[in-house]
Amino acid sequence: KRSSSxxxxxxxxxxxxxxxxxxxxxxxxxxxTFRSVMRVRDNLVEWMTxxxxxxxxxxxxxxxxxxxxxxxxxxxxxxxxxxxxxxTRGQEARTKLIRGNIGLVTMIAKRYYKGIGGPDAMLKLxxxxxxxxxxxMEAAERFDSTKGFRFSTYATHWIRQRMLRSIAETxxxxxxxxxxxxxxxxxxxxxxxxxxxxxxEPSMPELAHELGVSxxxxxxxxxxxxNVLSLEVPVDKHSNTEDxxxxxxxIACTTELTPDEDAMSEDxxxxxxxxxxxxxxxxxxxxxxxxxxxxxxxxxxRETAESMGVSIDIVRAVEAKALNKLRQPRMNYRLKxxxxxxxxxxGGGGGxxxxxxxxxxxxxxxxxxxxxxxxxEGSNNMNMVRNQNQHYYNYPHHMNTNNANASGGGYDxxxxxxxxxPESIWSF
Numbered sequence: 001k002r003s004s005s006x007x008x009x010x011x012x013x014x015x016x017x018x019x020x021x022x023x024x025x026x027x028x029x030x031x032x033t034f035r036s037v038m039r040v041r042d043n044l045v046e047w048m049t050x051x052x053x054x055x056x057x058x059x060x061x062x063x064x065x066x067x068x069x070x071x072x073x074x075x076x077x078x079x080x081x082x083x084x085x086x087x088t089r090g091q092e093a094r095t096k097l098i099r100g101n102i103g104l105v106t107m108i109a110k111r112y113y114k115g116i117g118g119p120d121a122m123l124k125l126x127x128x129x130x131x132x133x134x135x136x137m138e139a140a141e142r143f144d145s146t147k148g149f150r151f152s153t154y155a156t157h158w159i160r161q162r163m164l165r166s167i168a169e170t171x172x173x174x175x176x177x178x179x180x181x182x183x184x185x186x187x188x189x190x191x192x193x194x195x196x197x198x199x200x201e202p203s204m205p206e207l208a209h210e211l212g213v214s215x216x217x218x219x220x221x222x223x224x225x226x227n228v229l230s231l232e233v234p235v236d237k238h239s240n241t242e243d244x245x246x247x248x249x250x251i252a253c254t255t256e257l258t259p260d261e262d263a264m265s266e267d268x269x270x271x272x273x274x275x276x277x278x279x280x281x282x283x284x285x286x287x288x289x290x291x292x293x294x295x296x297x298x299x300x301x302r303e304t305a306e307s308m309g310v311s312i313d314i315v316r317a318v319e320a321k322a323l324n325k326l327r328q329p330r331m332n333y334r335l336k337x338x339x340x341x342x343x344x345x346x347g348g349g350g351g352x353x354x355x356x357x358x359x360x361x362x363x364x365x366x367x368x369x370x371x372x373x374x375x376x377e378g379s380n381n382m383n384m385v386r387n388q389n390q391h392y393y394n395y396p397h398h399m400n401t402n403n404a405n406a407s408g409g410g411y412d413x414x415x416x417x418x419x420x421x422p423e424s425i426w427s428f
Contacts, residue, residue, distance in 0.1 A: 037072075069084075101151055101155055108156065109128040113125045116167055123167060132162060136155050167181070180221065187207065231248030233247050234246055268338055285308070286318040301319075
């Protein structure tokens with residue numbers, strides 16, 4: 001509804017020939033006289049309204065008080081005929097002044113339209129032109145030629161003001177206050193000026209110093225000046241092709257594996273199965289618990305020991321021996337290609353496939369449930385270990401764990417309450 005009313009206003013002022021300065025002065029005189037009698041009318045309406053409220057009369061909001069012509073003319077020290085002539089001439093003068101400068105609105109609107117992104121902007125060119133028409137109407141009401149400047153110079157301020165306010169209110173998905181928009185424009189303008197002057201992009205502290213504001217504010221304005229984009233916007237909406245893909249269609253989904261990554265994940269699963277199969281039953285159980293292979297969480301050494309009913313030192317010793325075996329060249333060659341793939345991709349590529357299959361949970365690797373032996377099965381076997389001599393694994397119960405680690409052992413330097421990290425998982 002608002003746009004249609006603006007369009008009607010715009011169509012009421014088709015362009016005409018430019019006015020000379022003398023014509024503008026004559027028109028300005030008629031407009032100022034018209035404004036004078038209109039101010040008198042407004043005062044009469046205000047007085048009549050207050051009087052009606054004082055006397056408890058019903059006021060119709062749709063048809064407010066209209067002073068009688070004779071009362072209005074008397075208040076202006078004019079006859080009714082003279083008053084009618086002043087009103088008619090004033091309205092015609094205002095229309096003539098607007099029509100003679102309507103091209104100024106289009107010129108300014110096109111400049112701002114280009115500045116806010118052109119066809120990709122949320123605010124359309126027609127909307128800017130309509131706002132400009134409202135601004136030039138305001139300028140025509142206020143123009144006073146006795147100040148010595150042309151109407152186009154005076155009207156430019158009002159046209160720009162209306163357009164800038166409209167841009168501030170409607171051109172962004174998230175509205176910013178007008179003063180913030182003004183500050184962002186000043187910041188961008190100053191940044192361009194400094195770039196031309198010093199031959200490089202100014203730093204944030206330099207820009208803050210030139211503008212006389214704090215560095216925190218400059219950084220804040222720079223951050224909030226970014227606009228947002230909809231993922232449903234067509235990538236090439238101005239093209240005549242049948243390509244209707246949206247921005248969301250062009251953004252990669254990091255949670256989905258490519259066919260190559262999926263194949264590598266299956267290969268890796270088989271290799272890990274083979275490596276764990278070469279270990280003893282108890283060694284597989286300890287690694288499964290420690291690294292959370294297939295379980296909800298990796299366990300600390302203390303948690304692993306408590307769940308199995310054995311001492312912490314036994315868990316340390318079993319883990320050290322198991323990892324020593326996996327470090328042997330005849331074993332670790334199986335995973336070298338996968339580890340290189342992770343390092344070469346900087347944590348991506350092959351690493352994505354590893355993380356996908358061995359569900360990386362809070363930074364720790366967990367094998368699918370099918371890869372994990374049951375707790376009961378492992379515990380029964382560990383009971384045998386516990387009841388036999390403490391030298392079952394050739395490590396005394398009171399051993400110095402640092403010595404075991406120095407011989408190529410496991411992660412005995414971890415605290416009893418610490419869980420292994422992703423780096424420790426793949427270090428063998």
